Every structure is written in structure tokens, then in C-alpha cells.
Amino acid sequence: MSTRRRKAAGLLAGVALLGFGGITPANAGVTAEGQFESEIKWWTAPTESRRWSDNNDTWDYTGIYFAGCRSDDDYRGYDYASLRLWKYVSYAPDRNKGTRDNHCGWVDYGDPDDAGTYYFSLVDVGNGDYIEIDYVKVAW
Numbered sequence: 001m002s003t004r005r006r007k008a009a010g011l012l013a014g015v016a017l018l019g020f021g022g023i024t025p026a027n028a029g030v031t032a033e034g035q036f037e038s039e040i041k042w043w044t045a046p047t048e049s050r051r052w053s054d055n056n057d058t059w060d061y062t063g064i065y066f067a068g069c070r071s072d073d074d075y076r077g078y079d080y081a082s083l084r085l086w087k088y089v090s091y092a093p094d095r096n097k098g099t100r101d102n103h104c105g106w107v108d109y110g111d112p113d114d115a116g117t118y119y120f121s122l123v124d125v126g127n128g129d130y131i132e133i134d135y136v137k138v139a140w
């Protein structure tokens with residue numbers, strides 16, 4: 001699929017998500033500075049996401065959306081994934097921008113208000129040790 005077509009698909013997905021669960025975080029809108037969609041195939045802590053560039057052109061919240069969530073705990077199932085937002089810093093420890101539990105929906109980290117390169121890491125899994133997420137959307 002071309003980049004243009006994938007972007008269009010992402011926007012449509014974002015619009016569809018607005019009606020989901022009755023909660024509409026700022027980053028669910030189509031006006032976010034940037035976004036990407038992905039999936040997670042059996043991550044365990046600590047695993048890091050791909051990185052993205054936040055130019056801080058907007059006040060949009062940074063958020064991570066999960067749908068279709070499983071854990072390797074077949075008996076109890078998926079509970080949450082604890083995700084930490086990081087800002088990459090060269091020649092010094094990366095900056096911790098907050099940790100939130102994702103119960104298979106949106107989690108917001110506010111507006112980092114700090115241009116740079118970002119990623120998130122999986123720091124804990126509620127039930128079991130591994131998670132698989134069919135649909136991941138990151139917006140900033």
C-alpha cells in the first residue's frame with residue numbers, strides 16, 4: 001500500500017475510533033501532528049517501540065491506542081500493559097515522560113511540549129509475561 005493510501009486508512013481508523021468507548025482524547029482527532037499504526041507480536045518487558053519525531057508544532061497529547069489484546073496467560077487473559085514514554089537524549093540517560101497502564105484502549109501522556117525523538121517501552125505486563133496487540137496506534 002502506498003504511503004498516501006496508508007495515511008488515508010489511518011485517518012479513517014482515527015475517525016472510527018472517535019465513536020469507541022465514549023472517550024475522545026485530544027490525540028484521537030485527525031489533527032494530531034503525527035501518527036503511525038502498527039502491531040505488537042509477543043513483546044515482553046523491556047521491549048522498545050520504533051521511534052518517532054515530535055517537532056512540537058502542536059499542543060496535541062501523545063497517546064497510545066491498543067485494540068485486540070492478548071497475553072500469554074491463557075487462564076486470566078489480558079489485563080494491562082504498563083507503557084513508559086521516553087524522549088531520546090544523546091550522551092545522557094533518556095528522559096522518562098511518564099508511565100501509564102494500557103487496559104486495551106487509549107492512554108494519554110499529555111503534551112510533552114518538548115521537541116525530539118520519542119519511543120515507548122513495555123515495562124510491565126499485568127497477567128503473564130508476553131503481550132500480542134493486533135492494532136497499535138501512536139499519535140502525538
Ligand SMILES: [Ca+2]
Binds near residue numbers: 057058059112113114
Ligand atoms: Ca506538542
